[in-house]
Amino acid sequence: MTGPGVRWTAEQVLALAPDAASRKAGGRLAAAGPWSAAGSSGGGAVWGLCxxxxxxxxxxxxDTTGPAYACSCPSRKFPCKHALGLLLLWASETDAVRDGTAPEWAEEWLAGRRGRAEQERSPEGRGRPEGTAAPDAARRRAERRAARITSGALELEQRLADLLRGGLASAEQAGxxxxxxxxxxxxDAQAPGLAARVRELGAIPGTGPGWPVRLLEECALLHLLDSAWLGxxxxxxxxxxxxxxxxxxxxxxxxxxxxDRWLVLAQYDSFDGKVTTRRAWVYGxxxxxxxxxxxxxxxxxxxxLALPVGAAVEAELVPYGGAGQLRAELREGSWAPAxxxxxxxxxxxxxxxxxYGRALAGDPWLGSWPxxxxxxVPVPVSTPDGDGWQLADARGHSALPLTPVALTRPxxxxxxxxxxxxxxxxxAECGQAGVTPLAAWSAATGAETVPLI
Known part of the structure; x- marks a missing residue:
């Protein structure tokens, strides 16, 4: 992108799709036939009737500065196939989507977004939300939850001690x-983070050669987290x-x-059986x-959240706290092409x-680091566990293996x-098992980001 008036590419639009079915359905609506009264504005809006x-x-x-979407269809997907089709039609730079003034129904929604963004940026909007309980009541609730987590951590310590006392082989027999x-x-102890790590432990026994070592490593990290909470x-x-x-x-x-001017590097989803988590990496x-x-x-x-991979946008991010934490919150309404x-x-x-080592010093439970x-150079390699790939320095000084997850992806x-x-x-994301490539650039592609996921 080179400015507010520059349109996205089809690849950037398709990267916003929530799934393959939406990409296919959106592609069928990327022609002028189904659309009427389609238009766009230099301020970052595209609209149309499908x-x-x-x-x-x-x-x-x-609203391409969000990006954010609104459609009168009953779809529960964001963006829906109509939004994708409209954006693809807009990206094709045909006369079907011409610059103009937004109709009343579109301007009403856009104005509402701008108003909410202004309110959020104002000092009053950043204050305590309405309906928040009195500080004393909130403090008492926090103390009660902390006590429950402490009780859970103590119980978990006892179970880890029982596992080590009985031997790691018993973990495979217990199921x-x-x-x-x-x-x-x-x-029950209101410690979902501890619960997730316990489930990860349960998936290790019997998973191939060396599983007792991996189980012991994860038990040590869980013990470290328990101890850190207690102290x-x-x-x-x-x-x-x-x-x-x-x-x-x-x-x-x-x-x-x-x-800053943030480059959208990668975006991908993971599903735990109940909740879909979308991770988007950006670089200032x-x-x-x-x-x-x-x-x-x-x-x-x-x-x-759906961001066009490969685009650069001017935006304001607010970081979360914690040693080595990279998570941030996007200030809605602050995005503009760059x-x-x-x-x-x-x-x-x-x-x-x-x-990665420095990041681990601040957060020993860190799974990966950007x-x-x-x-x-990607190079094939043979290991005792089978064939794989690694990323090797072009001068041959050192290399990092690709993670098992990366080996299964196209x-x-x-x-x-x-x-x-x-x-x-x-x-890439660098972790204990190696690196997982997410985007790449070459001399032939120049500044263009090539998504790998």
Whole structure:
């Protein structure tokens, strides 16, 4: 993107789709036939009327500075197929979507968004929400929950001690039921973070060679988290905030706002059986910092956050607290297109490992850390556990293996084709098992981001 009036590419629009079915359905609506009264404005809005099965057309409007969507159709997906089709038609730069003034129904929705954004940015809007209980009542509730979590942590410590006393081999014999029961006890203790880690423990026994070692490592990290919670008053404030987050306590985004030109690097979903979590990685081209935006969708709903991968946007983010935490909150209504300057600043494999190590010092329970690897080549490799791939420095100094998850994704072959045996720049999540590539750049693509997921 080079300015507010520049339209997105079809690839950036399709990256917003909540699933493959929506991409396909949106593509069928990317022609002028179903649309009437379609238009756009330089301020970042696209609108149109789409003919449906009924007598009244669907009213669809998109705020591209959010992005945010509104449609009169009954779909529960965000964006719906009509919004995707409209954006694809707009991206094609045909005369079907001309610049103009938004109709009354579209302007009403856009004005409401602008009003809410202004209220949120005002000092009054950032105050205590209406309906918040009195401070004393909130403090008493927090103390009661902390006491329940402490009780759960003590019970979990006893169960970990019993497991080690009986030997790790007993974990495979006991089956998953014992772990699920323990996780349920942590839920009762209002410690969902502890419950999630217990379930992860239960999935390790019997998962191939070396599982006792992996189980022992995870038990040690869980014991460390228990101990940190029980002694949280003695911890530095940033680490104590991290511990509270890891056990499952939520906190508002209250850091110093950061306004920057943010490059959208990657966006992907994960599903735990109940809630869909959408992770979006962005990089501040001025500040040189990464940020993670999270959005959730429950009961079959897709998360509302949907960003065009590869686009750069001027926006204000507010970080959450905690040592080494990268999560931030997007200030709604602050987005506007901006020029793309190129990939994030990066370095060799050794620099990525150093960055991950420093992050672990502030948050020992960190699963992965964002890194940018420059001048690396995807190389096949044979290991005792089977064939795999690694990202090797072009000069042959060091390499990082790709995670098992990365080996199952089609993005691996896109990366191999992009490289063609030559060096590329790769944005990835770096963790204990290796790296998971999420985006890449090459000399041929220049500043264009190539999504790998």
């Amino acid at each position: 003919k449906g099965s009924g007598s009244k057309p669907y009213q669809t409007v998109v 998953y039921g014992l772990w699920e029961e323990t996780a349920a006890r942590m839920v 949280r008053e003695l911890l530095p404030a940033p680490l104590a905030a991290t511990v509270r987050t890891r056990v499952g306590l939520t906190a508002p985004a209250d850091g110093a706002p950061v306004r 081209q001025g500040s040189g910092r990464f940020a993670l935006l999270l959005s959730y969708g429950a009961a079959g709903r897709a998360p509302q 020029p793309v300057e190129g990939p994030p600043r990066g370095g060799p494999v050794a620099a990525a490992l150093d960055a 890194v940018t690897l420059t001048d690396v 993005g691996l072959w896109k990366l191999v084709a992009l490289s063609g045996g030559g060096p590329v720049t790769v944005f």
